[in-house]
Amino acid sequence: MRVVMFGYQTWGHKTLQALIESRHDVVGVVTHPTSDQAYESIWADSVEDLARGHNVPVHLARRPDDAMIDRIHQWAPDIIVANNWRTWLPPEIFGHPPHGTLNLHDSLLPKFTGFSPVAWALISGAPEVGLTAHRMDGELDTGDILTQAAVPIGPRDTATELVLATIDLIPRVLLESLDKIEAGTARWHPQDLSERTFFHKRHETDSLIDWSWDAADIDRLIRAMSDPYPNAFTHYRGERVYIVEAHVSQGVYGGTPGRVFIAEGDGMAIVAGPNAHRGTNHALVIDRVRTEDGTDHAALEYFPSGGGYLTAVP
Incomplete structure (x- = not known):
């Protein structure tokens, strides 16, 4: 499939690397400019550098605008894959490809919607963290779920160890999901939003x-x-x-x-x-x-x- 990737930091980098190494055709990448914000300077592997190093066209933006929408139309993707894109995407973008947008979120949705899900999961005493591949809709992390994978939280685990463990799940969850979508065998499961927990950015x-x-x-x-x-x-x-x-x-x-x-x-x-x-x-x-x-x-x-x-x- 023709794939456009939206992403940022190490999560986006790992996602793009998996796509580049797959049989899919990465026709464009959208990422944010470099930031000095504290949490954005920690897991800072560059999506832009990886894309340019593989001659993949890059569009830099802080948030969606008409220029971004035009670029997506020019690239004509079959699907958009998003991981750690930091702002809301409008339907003109997430609903444009024939297969929509597959978003990767590092929690077991509908739990720990929002920001810093691994840190909040550990703080709250949750038994596990994980990764969810779901269809993007007009709200934040509320779309139908396709694939999930979990990592148990051990008694002395740190958030750093758990973040790395969930990042390691990205290639398997992503490629399994794309295979199902391409083959027409994807079974989407609506989230029970009465079970949703929504966490703010950490300060x-x-x-x-x-x-x-x-x-x-x-x-x-x-x-x-x-x-x-x-x-x-x-x-x-x-x-x-x-x-x-x-x-x-x-x-x-x-x-x-x-x-x-x-x-x-x-x-x-x-x-x-x-x-x-x-x-x-x-x-x-x-x-x-x-x-x-x-x-x-x-x-x-x-x-x-x-x-x-x-x-x-x-």
Whole structure:
């Protein structure tokens, strides 16, 4: 089939690479200009460079316009494939090819519609992440599903590991879907939108630790904000501190959330959770921190003894 690919960053790069290596004819690529936005500079493999390196025509745009629509008509694709295109596409584009637009979204729809689905899935305690190939419609990630694949979330997995695992699913899910569409054997399944969960873009504020959360929830937040993501952070004695590694305590600790309490093993136990004054919660044990100058410290080097509080503000 004649394919036009819409995509950006590593997700789009992996999708385009799979298409280039397939038997399909990639007749054009639409991608965004390079951005300095923090989350867009992390998984930054260039779709544009890959396309130009294989002599595939490229159209650069931040959002759809008449010039983009004209370009799609000139390329005359049988299908559009989209992965990590960052703005809404109108029906004049997604409905133009005979087979419409196949969108790849890195969650198991209808769960975790929207933005940063892998990070939000880990933070929320979901048992798995995955990849969905679905037909694009006029809403965000709501179209009929063709193919899905899942990756279980292990007890110590980080978002970085899970993102890489879901990216590795792209060639199989994409090519299986295109084979079914081309052969006329595709069986589309409407989403149960009553089960939909919709998450917003992550912001710096979303990585600020709330010590009234259960220790297990804070632990998941820290693993979701694993390198190279902006790490989860708190403040100690007027300075911002990033929590790079932590785990839930063996012991049960009581007091006030955020209290730097006592060493447990090689880490420092921080009182956490709702109703911590009742003494029924596990603590979060910090193993490694990073200061604002980028230096990593073992927890017991940074906190040589208990005392003081980790707070939301300096």
